[in-house]
Amino acid sequence: MACRPRAILAGDIGGTKTTLAVVSGDDGLETLAEATFPSNDFPDLETIVSRFLSEAGVRVQYACFGVAGPVSRGRSRITNLPWVLDEERLRESLGLSGVMLINDLVAISTAVPGLGPASLRTLQAGTPEPGGAVAVVAPGTGLGEAFLVWDGARYLACPSEGGHADFAPRNDLEADLLRFVRERQDHVSIERVCSGLGIPVLYDFLRRRSAESEPVWLAERLANASDRTPVIIEAGAGSGPRSALCASAIELFASILGAEAGNLALKVLATGGVYIAGGIPPRILRALEGGTFLAAFRDKGRFRGLLEGIPVHVVIEPRVAIIGAARYLLSAGGATPRGRPRRGHRT
Numbered sequence: 001m002a003c004r005p006r007a008i009l010a011g012d013i014g015g016t017k018t019t020l021a022v023v024s025g026d027d028g029l030e031t032l033a034e035a036t037f038p039s040n041d042f043p044d045l046e047t048i049v050s051r052f053l054s055e056a057g058v059r060v061q062y063a064c065f066g067v068a069g070p071v072s073r074g075r076s077r078i079t080n081l082p083w084v085l086d087e088e089r090l091r092e093s094l095g096l097s098g099v100m101l102i103n104d105l106v107a108i109s110t111a112v113p114g115l116g117p118a119s120l121r122t123l124q125a126g127t128p129e130p131g132g133a134v135a136v137v138a139p140g141t142g143l144g145e146a147f148l149v150w151d152g153a154r155y156l157a158c159p160s161e162g163g164h165a166d167f168a169p170r171n172d173l174e175a176d177l178l179r180f181v182r183e184r185q186d187h188v189s190i191e192r193v194c195s196g197l198g199i200p201v202l203y204d205f206l207r208r209r210s211a212e213s214e215p216v217w218l219a220e221r222l223a224n225a226s227d228r229t230p231v232i233i234e235a236g237a238g239s240g241p242r243s244a245l246c247a248s249a250i251e252l253f254a255s256i257l258g259a260e261a262g263n264l265a266l267k268v269l270a271t272g273g274v275y276i277a278g279g280i281p282p283r284i285l286r287a288l289e290g291g292t293f294l295a296a297f298r299d300k301g302r303f304r305g306l307l308e309g310i311p312v313h314v315v316i317e318p319r320v321a322i323i324g325a326a327r328y329l330l331s332a333g334g335a336t337p338r339g340r341p342r343r344g345h346r347t
Contacts, residue, residue: 007025007059007060008023008062008329009063010322010326011064011322012066012107013068013078013083014080014104015039015068015081015141016040016140017038018048019035019037019321020034020035020037020048021322022053022056025330032058033052034322035055039083044083045065045085046089046090049063061096061098062099063094063100064107064325065090065100066102066105066106066107067104068080068081068141068142069103070159071103074101076103079142080142080197085101087101100328100329102159104321105146106146106157108146108277108320109136110324110328111320111321111324111327112315114323114327115315120315120317121313121314121316122311122314123294124308128272128273128311129271131272132269132271132273133147133148133269134147134155134270135264135275137257137278138315139196139278139279139281140279142197143198145160145163147160147264162267163189163195165190166187166188166190167181167188167189168190168263170299177193177202180201181201193253194253194260196227199229199233199250199253200228200229202252203245206245206248212245214243215241217241232250233250233280236249236250236251236284237250237286237287250284250287253280254287254288254292257281257288258294258295259296261276261312262297262298262300266303274312274313275313276315282315282318285316294312
């Protein structure tokens, strides 16, 4: 059962939004239809897909969804969304020939080797080692992590749930942050302080420590916001009115993200490069380029020299997960009736 139809469905399923695209596999993944939906406005993925395909007026046989959560035996529970996805159920309810669920960071990682300069912002040029492992860290609603390894011919994308590992403070400020979050959470993972969910936590922590008062205009915006994260990002790293407290929160976020990216680089020996993806980094590029991120990334004691030689890029291509999900499906070489890829998948 070939998985190279004229049109396929690719999806990026996140805790905040779900983006779907119908792309052609015949000539360079041409996009035939695309739309984004607020995930929390729908009871399940099937409802979104059915509405999208109906409105787009297109038919597909195969689909691949990059999902924000671990995938095991064709099933996934979305980490920051009350959805449970199942390949067989999706295949039957949507009337498709095959469905694949992959971790969203696997989707992003699958796209990474093919990204050109226009899709990246380089923070550190470094010297990439041919065939060296590649690390991917992606703060969005949550914090995703993955890596790629070279098999002698191509890169293999490998999933990870490293974002749920313990947050390890590096200084007195971060030690105080750990204590602050522990008052509210049983387990303080790195995701709790380094994601869209974590940015308001950083702001609240710094506000409690600071003698600086919260501006009236900012207090009003935060009080009226259903999600405080965009307000804090805009006031801390945007082009509008600035708040010193918000700027400090974004600076702390950049430092924690840099340290975690350095941790993953050491763990997988990412001499092929480190890629910072996800929805947040493109919105705080000035903060990431300001020096705090790289200082934390390189701050690894005796291994500072190694970290200084590793290329570090920010992914600014907004469709990277869609591109990766489509390429994963097209490169799988076939699909079983249950929608799982045949063995030997390569990116």
